[in-house]
Amino acid sequence: MRIGIVGGGQLAKMTAQAAQRLGFTVTILDPTRDAPASGVSNRQIVGDFFDPKKLKELADVSDVTTFDLEHVDTNAMKTLAAKGTKVEPSPAILEVIQDKLEQKKFLSKAGIPTSPYKAIDLVEPEALKNFGFPLVQKLRRGGYDGKGVAILNDERDLSKALVGESFLEKKVDIQKELGVIVARSRNGNTKCFPVVEMVFDPKGNLLDYLLAPAQIDESVTARAQDLASKTVNALKGIGVFGVELFLSKNGEIVVNEIAPRPHNSGHYTIEACATSQFEQHVRAICDLPLGSTEQWYPAAMVNLIGSPDAKGPAVVEGLSAALSEEGVSVHIYGKHETRPLRKMGHVTVLNHDLQKAKEIALKIKSVLKFRAGVEK
């Protein structure tokens, strides 16, 4: 099989490595020469995700085309799909997910619990006050890694409101943030990976660490997996989807957001599960049987992000120290430039004891750093 991937970031890199292991070839499309996935793919087409010609060029050399991000020209992809190109997941799904308001509408329509929301025409104090605090304002388009989201707890936060097409959501009184990776194949068969727990740093709304499995009751696990499966079934998606959920303090579970692709919360599956989310994605889009999602070992995961004060050629510090810890798998994406809080890599730690895994993971996060080097 020849796999085409729109986008050449870390998700494409890890997907390409899984595809190559199965003997498949991979072409990526990315505007940045030497994008992370470039070195592990057979070929890179240098071009934009919104360039119909480049998208066609990719599809033309691929038996199936997939995505490493949702911000692409879905119209161009729809045209290609209509002409018989195999594109998974379908561009129509990406279209729903690109617009967070459409995503909310979709969830409501499908009867999937999600926090109450309201579209607003203009971001005006009156509209915000009328909706009621505490609220979450989300830009409809373009957000990622906590960007495009504002939390307004009361009137004093009005100045934090973002400018742009947006909608409002009731703020959930969160007990835990959970994630489930779901794979769905053409015949409608779905498989869930274990439920994970994501602990966020309140500053910057970035993931602090992830625990797999989540430390929750079995009944919560079952409900979370059921909701995640229902969501992906309602989308009729083919491939792997990351479903983010909130467990509220009163025990309710709501779906927060969907990613139509492998997701940061599933990186631990590379080392900890019988099948990784990346191989599972490849299997799903290539109409191969889905693999076992059994987790062999407890795992903790941390993201490695660019130092807040650094912008420039990426220099890794502390790799030796990190690799001297037990059960550690270091993933460095190979981005040439570090920027404040940019995702530069991640580390998964396996340990018989999940708490010990977490401690090691946090220790590594404190020693493995991305600084800016000198321009060559």
Added chain:
Amino acid sequence: MRIGIVGGGQLAKMTAQAAQRLGFTVTILDPTRDAPASGVSNRQIVGDFFDPKKLKELADVSDVTTFDLEHVDTNAMKTLAAKGTKVEPSPAILEVIQDKLEQKKFLSKAGIPTSPYKAIDLVEPEALKNFGFPLVQKLRRGGYDGKGVAILNDERDLSKALVGESFLEKKVDIQKELGVIVARSRNGNTKCFPVVEMVFDPKGNLLDYLLAPAQIDESVTARAQDLASKTVNALKGIGVFGVELFLSKNGEIVVNEIAPRPHNSGHYTIEACATSQFEQHVRAICDLPLGSTEQWYPAAMVNLIGSPDAKGPAVVEGLSAALSEEGVSVHIYGKHETRPLRKMGHVTVLNHDLQKAKEIALKIKSVLKFRAGVEK
């Protein structure tokens, strides 16, 4: 780090994938365009392993140069190393290992038990008879995958003798064939992976299946690991080495052969161990700390070889059937041409029960086939 690999076969492919995960870049040198490692490396230099210019070209773009095979121009590599290029393991070690007679002499000199042997000038019936049956005749150079080795049980086998520079070895009355992957770092620190058991198909002398860990007493495990470590320490090698051993029916252990690189018997480490043999090799040659060799799960491994009657463009059959089994990791190397008994891939099966893993592995071996397709 920029890693250079002489050779672009499956060992280079899996080494490159491990190096890329750590954010390193990889260049390979291989005469075959689109060699297996090519698609997962940043660059391929198309050239021969015996071309000093191409070897220099590779070394010039690499911070450290290593090997996916031992049949290379060691003189050229020695010259490069003398001029300050970092080459690991050292070309002098490859030189010893290239010549199986030199390898035997080295083992004897180091006081490492190995089966008694004798160099012969000419392959004549008298010389063979004088040495005594049963014997193993080995060509000094160029053997691989059971080629270059003849087993002569008695005078009736004299016609099986090979032509070429060779030596004779007493045939060990083998109880089990064992393997140990040993990593050694610049500071002399060594780490052994678990002892594995290799079961060979008497026809063709090819691996039938591998069990990890080997089903042997703890005392045998300790002795095998001790011998393997001693061997690699005596070589003063840096990197990963595959040490093949025989456990005789009377409980003796002797070293059979050494591979100065990752080895087929260590492929199971990708899924089953805290660190894979490939990452361990990268760590060792890059002066990074060696990783834990803990085995998380029992594993069985089978090689996927070209059908005996097929030569031509490789076509995989039975991939869906193979992937529908539990705990299966399929590796297809991406060789364009299948040839009789050529190593085309391998499959590792993890299972709580080692016997069950073996059954699944053998089942997959019977369904996953490489046929010859039509030339395009």
